[in-house]
Amino acid sequence: MTKVKIGIVGTGFIATILAPQIQSSKKARLDAVSSRTLAKAESFVANYPGAIAVEGADQLIARDDVEAVYIATPTSAKEDVASRALTAGKHVLIEKPLHSAASFKRLSALARQKGLVLMDATHFVHHPRTSAMRQRLAALIGAPRSLHTMFYFPFSDR
Ligand SMILES: NC(=O)c1ccc[n+]([C@@H]2O[C@H](COP(=O)([O-])OP(=O)(O)OC[C@H]3O[C@@H](n4cnc5c(N)ncnc54)[C@H](OP(=O)(O)O)[C@@H]3O)[C@@H](O)[C@H]2O)c1
Incomplete structure (x- = not known):
């Protein structure tokens, strides 16, 4: 199987x-990693033989070998990087969240216009389990009356 070459x-x-x-993954390969500081990108790719370190998102986006870009920047920088990647013809996986629905709509319009894939990394909505749950919700549970939920966050820097 041909692996999608991903740049981070x-x-x-x-x-x-x-x-x-x-x-x-059997379907993807880490191709390149960009940092605003080349030394940081080099240190990151040291764990991933074959991946290339580059300085700055623009250099990563410009690489012919990169087919899809995973955007792992702070929220404020995501739309700008994503729109530059889509404009350059790259598929985009964008880490959640975006700062607004309008931001996502602008990006999805651009992706559609370019015929490219745009996904956000909110795992559960894309998981087959979620659509299976939706299909069986009415039969198994009926109309939900309350929802109890928990959130986990790895807060390592105490
Ligand atoms: N899906 C999830 O479960 C999950 C979990 C945690 C976080 N997130 C989200 O993922 C995003 C990143 O979180 P994080 O915890 O990885 O943050 P982080 O540790 O601060 O990493 C973000 C990285 O982006 C780069 N960066 C910083 N400012 C930038 C800028 N102005 N332009 C371009 N690149 C910049 C930096 O890398 P360089 O210095 O190498 O450039 C930085 O290390 C946040 O939006 C966060 O909410 C999602």
């Missing part, structure tokens, strides 16, 4: 979680 923008916490998953 940003070398922070969530990039360190996604990178090994990309690398271990």
Whole structure:
């Protein structure tokens, strides 16, 4: 199977979680990583043989070998990087969240116009389990009357 060659923008916490998953996937390969500081990108790719370190998102987006870009920057920078990647003809996986629905609508319009895939990394909405639950909700539960939920966050820097 041909693997999708993915470039990652940003070398922070969530990039360190996604990178090994990309690398271990049968369908994707970590191709390049960009940082605003080349030394940081070099240190990041040291764990991923074959991946190339580049300085700045623009250099990563410009690479012919990169087919899809995973955007792991702070929320404020995501739309700008994503629109530059889509404009350059790259598929985009954007880490959640975006700062507004309008932001996502602008990006999805651009992706549609260019015939490219745009996905956000809100895992559960894309999981087959979620659509299976939706289909069976009425039969198994009926109309929900209350919802109890929990949120986990790995707050390691106490
Ligand atoms: N899906 C999830 O479960 C999940 C979990 C945690 C976080 N997130 C989201 O993911 C995003 C990143 O979170 P994080 O915890 O990984 O943050 P982080 O550790 O601060 O990493 C973000 C990285 O983006 C780069 N960066 C910083 N400012 C930038 C700018 N102005 N332009 C371009 N790149 C910039 C930096 O890498 P360089 O210095 O190498 O350029 C930085 O290390 C946030 O929106 C967060 O809410 C999602």
